[in-house]
Amino acid sequence: MSLSAELCRTMYKDMWRIRLFEEEANRQTNLGNVMGALHMYCGEEAVAVGVCSNLRKDDYVLGTHRSHGHCLAKGADSRQMMAELYGKATGTCAGKGGSMHIADFSLNMLGANGIVGAGIAPATGAALASKMRGTDQVAVCFFGDGAAARGTFHEGIGLGSLWKLPVVYVCENNQYQQWVPRMNVAVLDSVSDMAGAYAIPGVSVNGQDPIEVYEVAREAINRARSGGGPTLIEARTYRFYGHSLGDEQQYRTPEEVEAWRTDHDPIKTLRALMADRQWLTDQEDTAIQDEVKDEIANAVKFADESPFPDAAEVTTDVLAPAQEAG
Amino acid sequence: MMRTITFGEALREALHEEMERDDTVFVMGEDVITHGGPYKVTQGIAERFPGRIFETPIAEAGIVGVGVGAAMAGMHPVVEIMYLDFITCAMDEVVNQAAKMRYMTGGQASVPMVIRLPCGAGRLLAAQHSQIMESWFMHVPGVQVAVPSTPSDGKGLLKTAVRSPDPVLFFEYKRTYTSKGEVPEGEYTIPFGQADIKRDGEDATIVAVGPMVQKSLEAAVLLEDEGYDVEVVDPRTLSPLDTETICESVRRTGRAVVCGEDSSFAGSVSEIAAMIGENCFGDLKAPVVRIGSPHVPMPFSAALVKHVVPEVPNITAAVEQVIS
Numbered sequence A: 001m002s003l004s005a006e007l008c009r010t011m012y013k014d015m016w017r018i019r020l021f022e023e024e025a026n027r028q029t030n031l032g033n034v035m036g037a038l039h040m041y042c043g044e045e046a047v048a049v050g051v052c053s054n055l056r057k058d059d060y061v062l063g064t065h066r067s068h069g070h071c072l073a074k075g076a077d078s079r080q081m082m083a084e085l086y087g088k089a090t091g092t093c094a095g096k097g098g099s100m101h102i103a104d105f106s107l108n109m110l111g112a113n114g115i116v117g118a119g120i121a122p123a124t125g126a127a128l129a130s131k132m133r134g135t136d137q138v139a140v141c142f143f144g145d146g147a148a149a150r151g152t153f154h155e156g157i158g159l160g161s162l163w164k165l166p167v168v169y170v171c172e173n174n175q176y177q178q179w180v181p182r183m184n185v186a187v188l189d190s191v192s193d194m195a196g197a198y199a200i201p202g203v204s205v206n207g208q209d210p211i212e213v214y215e216v217a218r219e220a221i222n223r224a225r226s227g228g229g230p231t232l233i234e235a236r237t238y239r240f241y242g243h244s245l246g247d248e249q250q251y252r253t254p255e256e257v258e259a260w261r262t263d264h265d266p267i268k269t270l271r272a273l274m275a276d277r278q279w280l281t282d283q284e285d286t287a288i289q290d291e292v293k294d295e296i297a298n299a300v301k302f303a304d305e306s307p308f309p310d311a312a313e314v315t316t317d318v319l320a321p322a323q324e325a326g
Numbered sequence B: 001m002m003r004t005i006t007f008g009e010a011l012r013e014a015l016h017e018e019m020e021r022d023d024t025v026f027v028m029g030e031d032v033i034t035h036g037g038p039y040k041v042t043q044g045i046a047e048r049f050p051g052r053i054f055e056t057p058i059a060e061a062g063i064v065g066v067g068v069g070a071a072m073a074g075m076h077p078v079v080e081i082m083y084l085d086f087i088t089c090a091m092d093e094v095v096n097q098a099a100k101m102r103y104m105t106g107g108q109a110s111v112p113m114v115i116r117l118p119c120g121a122g123r124l125l126a127a128q129h130s131q132i133m134e135s136w137f138m139h140v141p142g143v144q145v146a147v148p149s150t151p152s153d154g155k156g157l158l159k160t161a162v163r164s165p166d167p168v169l170f171f172e173y174k175r176t177y178t179s180k181g182e183v184p185e186g187e188y189t190i191p192f193g194q195a196d197i198k199r200d201g202e203d204a205t206i207v208a209v210g211p212m213v214q215k216s217l218e219a220a221v222l223l224e225d226e227g228y229d230v231e232v233v234d235p236r237t238l239s240p241l242d243t244e245t246i247c248e249s250v251r252r253t254g255r256a257v258v259c260g261e262d263s264s265f266a267g268s269v270s271e272i273a274a275m276i277g278e279n280c281f282g283d284l285k286a287p288v289v290r291i292g293s294p295h296v297p298m299p300f301s302a303a304l305v306k307h308v309v310p311e312v313p314n315i316t317a318a319v320e321q322v323i324s
Helices: A005-030 A045-052 A068-074 A078-085 A120-133 A145-149 A151-162 A191-198 A210-225 A254-263 A266-276 A282-305 A311-315 A321-325 B007-021 B060-072 B084-098 B134-138 B151-163 B212-225 B243-253 B268-283 B312-323
Strands: A060-062 A139-144 A167-173 A202-206 A231-236 B002-006 B025-029 B053-055 B076-080 B114-119 B144-146 B168-173 B180-184 B196-199 B204-208 B230-234 B237-239 B256-263 B289-293
Touching: A005 A045, A005 A068, A005 A078, A005 A210, A005 A266, A005 A282, A045 A068, A045 A139, A045 A167, A045 A210, A045 A231, A045 A266, A060 A120, A068 A078, A078 A282, A120 A139, A120 A151, A120 A167, A120 B060, A139 A145, A145 A151, A145 A167, A145 A191, A151 A167, A151 A191, A151 B060, A167 A191, A167 A210, A191 A202, A191 A231, A202 A210, A210 A231, A210 A266, B002 B007, B007 B025, B007 B151, B007 B180, B025 B060, B060 B076, B060 B084, B084 B114, B084 B168, B114 B151, B134 B144, B134 B237, B134 B256, B134 B268, B144 B151, B151 B168, B151 B180, B196 B212, B204 B212, B204 B243, B204 B268, B204 B312, B212 B230, B212 B256, B212 B312, B230 B243, B243 B268, B256 B268, B256 B312, B268 B289, B289 B312
Parallel strands: A060 A139, A139 A167, A167 A231, A202 A231, B025 B053, B025 B076, B076 B114, B114 B168, B144 B168, B204 B230, B204 B256, B256 B289
Antiparallel strands: B002 B180, B144 B237, B196 B230
């Protein structure tokens, strides 16, 4: 799909879905309703939305510990996701996964992942399955800049390139590896420069600009789908919140964060583009935001009203049922 | 109809039959085409099933990780790790990925992957090519551990492993590859969690794992001369473990020796011994004796190895101890 008012509106709405879902999850964490750690994706919305807007429902996505955005952009139900964060039986993973492990196999969202860099080889495997079956499904793996230091990055991308698989590796370089500025612990500024080692195309893109991400991802996904093999995309981005909630963020200044929020908010960027092309009136903007607010309010209501899992669920889903019986 | 073939040949047959049966089954690993695998188990697959065997670079985490993803996407990978010791390079992929996916996703994910693991002593390859880690993986919920001891069990268990909807760690003791045994013609599988009584007896039970089954059978013959009638139970899979068959045997004989090549300290034999103690205490006429490797890395010299891997005299002595 080429750039159109309709596509931009969809992307704009999806970015709002991610932003408001997370801000609400943050609020519900403080109220004690959301359990466990929350790694906020806010600020990075253009990456998930720009990439996933090019995907079909049957394409595969694998994520990270910071994957609310990837799930929502792939089309996951915000009610089930919120219920998962609440630890409820109606959650995406029946309350067994939580924020870091949300998966929705009905959308071929094969899972967020609590281990840095651990999705790269499995995404390559999903792409191998697609190639062996002769379907034209593409696998997309999102991972952070920290993952580029792991051996799984080398091994996974190496195999994807060797077998020319339909996979796109998307590095979300948000410039901080947990609590450490990335360049304190890395020598190569641009992760996409590493693509040369695997003889695949590598491209860096402004991860705060959804249109730029969309276009770069479109080319990579089309190449993968048509048998051209993998691409490594580095999206230069920024997380508006700390590593996880409660992070004191001593590694950066409030001014730095404020500057990114003011000048590089992907939602503002897209809104400005749409306003410029007269694709979004103030009225339409308000309507979109109201619609998303309703969706998130519904998600909270659903999560609130859902039951917690039964104690018997502790021992289910370890193995497939037949073997549990055996 | 039976015929006599080696353990390695039996495994090869199982792979060929399963690949014939289901075209989502494929093989992946180091040297699996050019060399046919280190023990030739994957020989002939490339010719018969082109496009369904992948020879990889030396990248264990990548190989197992790719297997996890392919399995979640509906394929049935049979992955070979050249030596069990090298699975440590892919522990995250086994323990955090393959094993936990079904649970973490609330039952959405299935990871039907077999990881074949040539293992154990036998070729004097020393500490980094000879270890046994049965208990490491028994400890991980979400994976299954199979330890066949004979060609016919090897074939039947491998076919079950390939068909399992959940990951299987398939331990292949290196010195078993060339051992011969009767294998039925035609189609059969052996269910997981079903121990096999390899020899009936009344005076004591030896629960023997992997290559210790053969040694226990040899010990039983020697013990017969002493007037002892010993039963040998082969669990065949350690996870799931057929506690029922083991306990039934021990309750009947009242005496138990548990024997494996895994370290006896926190090893597979320890879990079995504890399980027997917990369930059969009232029927035991003597404390359960464990035989395993001492808590040391595998040495190199044959002069040292023979003091590490349990041998027939260790087993006969243990049986004498529980009977006397």
